[in-house]
Amino acid sequence: MQLGFISDNNETTLFILFGIIIVTFLIIDLGVLNKSAKKISTKSALYQTIFWIFISVLFGFVIYKYDGGSEPMLEYFSAYVTEKALSVDNIFVIILILKYFRIDEEYYHKILFWGIIGAVIFRGIFIFAGVFLVSKLHWILYIFGAFLVYSGIKLFFEDEEEEFNPETSFVVKFVRKHFKMTKTHHFGRFFVKTQKGFLFTPLFLVLILIETTDLIFAVDSIPAAFAITNSEFILYTSNIFAVLGLRAMFFLLAGVLDKFHLLQKGLSFVLIFIGGKMLLEIFSIDIPTGVSFTVIIATIVLSIVISILKPEAPKEKTA
Numbered sequence: 001m002q003l004g005f006i007s008d009n010n011e012t013t014l015f016i017l018f019g020i021i022i023v024t025f026l027i028i029d030l031g032v033l034n035k036s037a038k039k040i041s042t043k044s045a046l047y048q049t050i051f052w053i054f055i056s057v058l059f060g061f062v063i064y065k066y067d068g069g070s071e072p073m074l075e076y077f078s079a080y081v082t083e084k085a086l087s088v089d090n091i092f093v094i095i096l097i098l099k100y101f102r103i104d105e106e107y108y109h110k111i112l113f114w115g116i117i118g119a120v121i122f123r124g125i126f127i128f129a130g131v132f133l134v135s136k137l138h139w140i141l142y143i144f145g146a147f148l149v150y151s152g153i154k155l156f157f158e159d160e161e162e163e164f165n166p167e168t169s170f171v172v173k174f175v176r177k178h179f180k181m182t183k184t185h186h187f188g189r190f191f192v193k194t195q196k197g198f199l200f201t202p203l204f205l206v207l208i209l210i211e212t213t214d215l216i217f218a219v220d221s222i223p224a225a226f227a228i229t230n231s232e233f234i235l236y237t238s239n240i241f242a243v244l245g246l247r248a249m250f251f252l253l254a255g256v257l258d259k260f261h262l263l264q265k266g267l268s269f270v271l272i273f274i275g276g277k278m279l280l281e282i283f284s285i286d287i288p289t290g291v292s293f294t295v296i297i298a299t300i301v302l303s304i305v306i307s308i309l310k311p312e313a314p315k316e317k318t319a
Helices: 009-033 042-066 070-100 105-136 140-156 170-178 202-226 232-244 246-253 263-283 289-309
Strands: 191-194 197-200
Touching (some): 070 232, 070 289, 105 232
């Protein structure tokens, strides 16, 4: 598949369809299903997760039928699964942020909804800027590959129990310094108008922190997608479908993430594999899309299954 901006009529039509699907369901989500702040139940999160996976898979088969057959479909699914798996680490950090700032659970949906809106916009900018740069400077792909190998090795040896302290974040310091903040949530608002002007609430700070966290994770996931496909259409649609299901996945997995203790190791292998796949192109060695898809799926599934079959031994508490 050739690199470059969309020119094929079928892909243009599918992009329009994709846009209609996204906008329609986001309007229904915010305007109908979640008009008022409420805690999302595990049952509701499960239904929403199944729904977004179903829509994402269905779109993959639409690509198969109208955009070139099995090759682009496998590229789409490979990129989708990779982004979905890498999002697990993102969910873990989001949980820590929300817990740290003691945000009431009934406001989680609102924060994550607007966070995902931002992710849709910023990831689009990242992806299309990346496609433009790669079309002009193809060797950037090899830098992406080396970076992914480095990220995978770093992730493998990273301590899962490392403490996350938002107070040390540049973003938190910047927002508190340049924005007038309140100490209360003000019933889930991001800002309130007072006699002294507009004041921003802790929910606004958390939203900005989650948004910047997503951008940091995109630095890994988007180059990983470039190792799978050169089509900006597949890059964007697979990435955004994975991100849109992130919110439901958050509510579903929030209480059980610690059970998948080997998933981080599996993700590190995936990053190293797809980074190596990029670098092998220097020597004109091309790993078929079907092989890449199989390796990605098998690694993620095995890391989850082994995590469940061999639970992590409880760590002794130090006095």
